[in-house]
Amino acid sequence: MNTKKKIIDAAIMLFNTKGYDGTTVREIAKEANVNVANISYYFSGKQGLLEYVVTNFLEEYIRILESAFTQDGLSPKEMLLVIVRQILHYQSNHRQLTRFFYREISLDSVLIREIMTTYLVREKYYFQTIIHKGIQQGEFQKVSFPVFMVQLKGMLQSPYLHAQYIAEVLYAFPTEPYFADRYAKEVESWLAHALYKPSIVPMPAAAQF
Incomplete structure (x- = not known):
């Protein structure tokens, strides 16, 4: 699975369970097992995601x-x-x-x-x-x-x-x-x-x- 797909899947799971406001970029990166910088690179941050x-x-x-x-x-x-x-x-x-x-x-x-x-x-x-x-x-x-x-x-x-x-x-x-x-x-x-x-x-x- 590529990095972008891993970030998306992790974000959907965390947004669904913790809510958008209750989820941090670091939590998404940890769940996706990627560097936090990848989220900025692909989506320009949590709002873009x-x-x-x-x-x-x-x-x-x-x-x-x-x-x-x-x-x-x-x-x-x-x-x-x-x-x-x-x-x-x-x-x-x-x-x-x-x-x-x-x-x-x-x-x-x-x-x-x-x-x-x-x-x-x-x-x-x-x-x-x-x-x-x-x-x-x-x-x-x-x-x-x-x-x-x-x-x-x-x-x-x-x-x-x-x-x-x-x-x-x-x-x-x-x-x-x-x-x-x-x-x-x-x-x-x-x-x-x-x-x-x-x-x-x-x-x-x-x-x-």
């Missing part, structure tokens, strides 16, 4: 949306299902980074405000366009877009924000490979109730964890 980690997470997240949105032959419903499945798998494969990002975005900072005006505005555009097309084409019933997005985002984020509660109280395990597939079916089941017109496709059977 945070920006790199968050930006990379969002770049891939937006790429998932764009890929489904621009894929030929997909109906709005199919686009939405592809996005849900791929986001859940992406988050499952990057659990620590996902948990840290969703915690960090709840804070008010210059970085988060910049994210809101760039990446998350693009996210809104893709989802809003898909929902609008689905309503126009008769696949979706009319919904309040803000309410729909609050509910959808909550469902996509919850397993990774509350992984310990889900594991220790509910005995489901977001860390297991099967979880993303089974949970995706639950989200699809909710979409069938909340968004699809009754005449489209029967609601998927609920998965058992």
Whole structure:
């Protein structure tokens, strides 16, 4: 593993467990088994490292949306299902980074405000366009877009924000490979109730964890 990747992995682990403010550059260097100077060389310090980690997470997240949105032959419903499945798998494969990002975005900072005006505005555009097309084409019933997005985002984020509660109280395990597939079916089941017109496709059977 190269030095840059070791620093990134160490930072994600420490940011996730100790918080960004509670983590020092020396701790990151020690965990990564590299010289402190390497962090300055690659990232210009801890703030640059945070920006790199968050930006990379969002770049891939937006790429998932764009890929489904621009894929030929997909109906709005199919686009939405592809996005849900791929986001859940992406988050499952990057659990620590996902948990840290969703915690960090709840804070008010210059970085988060910049994210809101760039990446998350693009996210809104893709989802809003898909929902609008689905309503126009008769696949979706009319919904309040803000309410729909609050509910959808909550469902996509919850397993990774509350992984310990889900594991220790509910005995489901977001860390297991099967979880993303089974949970995706639950989200699809909710979409069938909340968004699809009754005449489209029967609601998927609920998965058992």
